[in-house]
Amino acid sequence: MRGKAFRMVVLGSMTVALLAAQRAAADWPTYRGDQRRSGVTAGRIELPLAAGWKYHPAQRPAPAWVEPGKELHRLDFDYAFQPVAADGVVCFASSADDTIRALDARSGKLLWRFTTAGPIRFAPSLARGNVYFTSDDGWVYCLDIKTGRTVWRFHAAPKHDRIIGNQRMVSRWPCRTDALVVDGTIYCTAGMWSTEGVYVYALDAATGKELWCNDGSGNIYIDLPHPVATGFSGVAPQGYLVVAGEMLLVPNGRSVPAAFDRHTGRLLYYKAAIGTYNGGSSVTVAGDLFFNPLSRFQNPSQAFVGEAQPVARDGMIAYSLISGEREFVLRERYHVLVDGDALGAMGARTSFQTSLSMLLPATIHKALSKTNTLAACLGFHGVLGNSCQLVPSVEYQTSFLFPLPSYPSITHIRLSKAATS
Numbered sequence: 165m166r167g168k169a170f171r172m173v174v175l176g177s178m179t180v181a182l183l184a185a186q187r188a189a190a191d192w193p194t195y196r197g198d199q200r201r202s203g204v205t206a207g208r209i210e211l212p213l214a215a216g217w218k219y220h221p222a223q224r225p226a227p228a229w230v231e232p233g234k235e236l237h238r239l240d241f242d243y244a245f246q247p248v249a250a251d252g253v254v255c256f257a258s259s260a261d262d263t264i265r266a267l268d269a270r271s272g273k274l275l276w277r278f279t280t281a282g283p284i285r286f287a288p289s290l291a292r293g294n295v296y297f298t299s300d301d302g303w304v305y306c307l308d309i310k311t312g313r314t315v316w317r318f319h320a321a322p323k324h325d326r327i328i329g330n331q332r333m334v335s336r337w338p339c340r341t342d343a344l345v346v347d348g349t350i351y352c353t354a355g356m357w358s359t360e361g362v363y364v365y366a367l368d369a370a371t372g373k374e375l376w377c378n379d380g381s382g383n384i385y386i387d388l389p390h391p392v393a394t395g396f397s398g399v400a401p402q403g404y405l406v407v408a409g410e411m412l413l414v415p416n417g418r419s420v421p422a423a424f425d426r427h428t429g430r431l432l433y434y435k436a437a438i439g440t441y442n443g444g445s446s447v448t449v450a451g452d453l454f455f456n457p458l459s460r461f462q463n464p465s466q467a468f469v470g471e472a473q474p475v476a477r478d479g480m481i482a483y484s485l486i487s488g489e490r491e492f493v494l495r496e497r498y499h500v501l502v503d504g505d506a507l508g509a510m511g512a513r514t515s516f517q518t519s520l521s522m523l524l525p526a527t528i529h530k531a532l533s534k535t536n537t538l539a540a541c542l543g544f545h546g547v548l549g550n551s552c553q554l555v556p557s558v559e560y561q562t563s564f565l566f567p568l569p570s571y572p573s574i575t576h577i578r579l580s581k582a583a584t585s
Contacts, residue, residue: 191250193290199346199407200449202502217272221245223260228285228330231471235459236478236498238418238444241403246287253309255295257284264288264297264305266312276312280305282334286342286404289350292369296343296350302335304343304352304365306372316372320354320365336360341414344405345369351412351426353401358382362399364414364424376429381422387437389419399434403445406454408485413454419443420456423488433488442481450502453482458493474498480509 190207197205229239237243247256253275254267262283266275282301289296294315295307302321307314321337329338337355344351348369355362362382366375382398399422403415412426420443422434444457460477479495494500497509 191290192248193250194248194344195246195287195342195404196448199344200502201404201406201447202450203448203499204501204503216270219267219272219274221258221260221265223258225258226260226283226332228259228283233470233472235472236457236474237472238446238457238459239402241445242283242285248287248290250290251293251309253290255288255290255309257286257288257297259283259285262299262301264295264307264312266295266309275310278305278307278312278314282338283330283332285340289343289345291345292348294369296345296369298339298341298343298352300329300332300334300338300340302337302339302354304339304350304367304372306350306369318365318367318372318374320352320363322354322361322363337363340402341405344407346407346426349375349426351405351407353405353414355382356400356402356417358398358400362401364399364401364412364429366426366429378424378429378431381424381431381434384431384434386434389436389440397436399431403447406447406449408449408454411485413447413449415445415447415456416443417445418459420483420488421447421454423485435488438488438490446499448500448502449485450482450500450507451505452485453491454485455480455482455494455500457481457498458495474511479511 190205192205195201196203225242225244227240227242229237231237242259245256245258247254249255249269252269254269255264257264261279262281263277263279264284265277267273268275280299280301280303282299284297284299286298290309293309295309296305298304298320302319304318304320305314306316320339321335323336325336326333327336335354337360339352339354340356341353350367350369351365352367353362353364359382361379364378364381367373368375382400383396384398385394385396386398387394388397399414400416400419401414402417405415406413406421407426410426411432412424413421414424415421416434419436420438423432424430425432442456442458444459446457448455458477458479458481460475474496476496478498479493480497480500481493482491483489484491494509497511499510501508501510
């Protein structure tokens with residue numbers, strides 16, 4: 165973003181707040197900053213910070229999935245507004261009124277808004293002077309970032325059928341991932357029930373023209389995440405897409421991600437059985453690994469109404485990008501940050517920093533050397549009552565990470581200027 169710098173975390177209220185510094189910062193054009201969802205930026209902020217402006221949405225988010233009670237929420241992608249920023253414009257989407265809004269980054273003034281025929285559950289991507297996003301109405305949209313004018317739109321759903329889903333009228337094939345822009349290509353999906361049909365797309369970012377479509381990954385014969393069970397099932401996209409090298413990772417809601425060749429659309433692997441009860445909509449790539457949630461849930465009798473608290477069995481699983489096989493587990497850590505060779509993991513009690521080369525020596529050998537690098541906060545989903553707030557939270561410390569307050573009643577992280585090694 166050219167203009168005032170900001171960092172955001174999720175707390176509880178219905179306000180989007182930005183704190184401003186006097187220096188320009190790097191753009192934050194997509195959810196968690198980049199295509200690998202690292203949650204880190206090289207932008208610099210000078211203290212002290214001062215309040216710049218606030219924008220108050222009229223309605224709080226309307227999430228698709230309620231708190232599961234029996235486990236930490238693995239489908240909380242739309243529990244909070246997730247702003248993105250580029251070219252002096254801040255954009256965010258609302259699942260409550262099905263609208264994208266663009267604000268002036270310096271003043272907070274509303275520049276334009278655009279309403280679709282279904283909830284918009286994922287942050288847009290900003291690139292090439294455009295705003296790219298998906299909707300539960302089954303369409304992918306490209307708007308001009310300055311005016312909100314429609315550049316093109318693409319009907320990702322195969323038909324115009326509509327049904328009631330998550331208490332809203334949506335396409336029978338809703339777009340339950342974001343529209344991720346990488347190297348002039350848009351990656352997106354339609355359909356979330358494998359038996360109804362699932363479509364994974366690559367589109368030309370300039371024209372919206374279809375480059376390829378995988379429409380067979382939702383109906384394949386695989387090992388299922390139950391003991392000695394096999395059958396026809398498949399990819400059921402829900403979550404933010406990730407690109408790592410030549411690979412497209414598609415989150416699968418409460419299951420493990422699937423990997424596709426991003427140039428051809430060929431399914432590389434979907435190992436549902438390896439996940440058993442594990443998996444989730446959040447994915448972060450670190451070197452030759454990707455991280456995805458570990459769940460404590462094993463027994464249906466554990467279910468109850470309300471918000472589950474963390475337990476020792478919760479955490480993150482690191483999988484090999486190449487094979488999709490499980491590598492190791494981080495217990496009591498629920499999110500990771502990746503800054504080059506540095507891996508930060510955040511959890512209920514403590515946070516830690518390590519080097520990826522320490523975990524897997526063959527993966528990355530680049531020395532950790534961070535000077536004047538400021539890591540931005542994650543787009544966490546914390547909920548107090550039934551509302552949410554986005555506020556800045558950046559603080560210089562002598563260490564890369566420091567212990568967090570209790571999770572998840574208030575979920576946030578403050579990162580410091582990384583120490584030079």
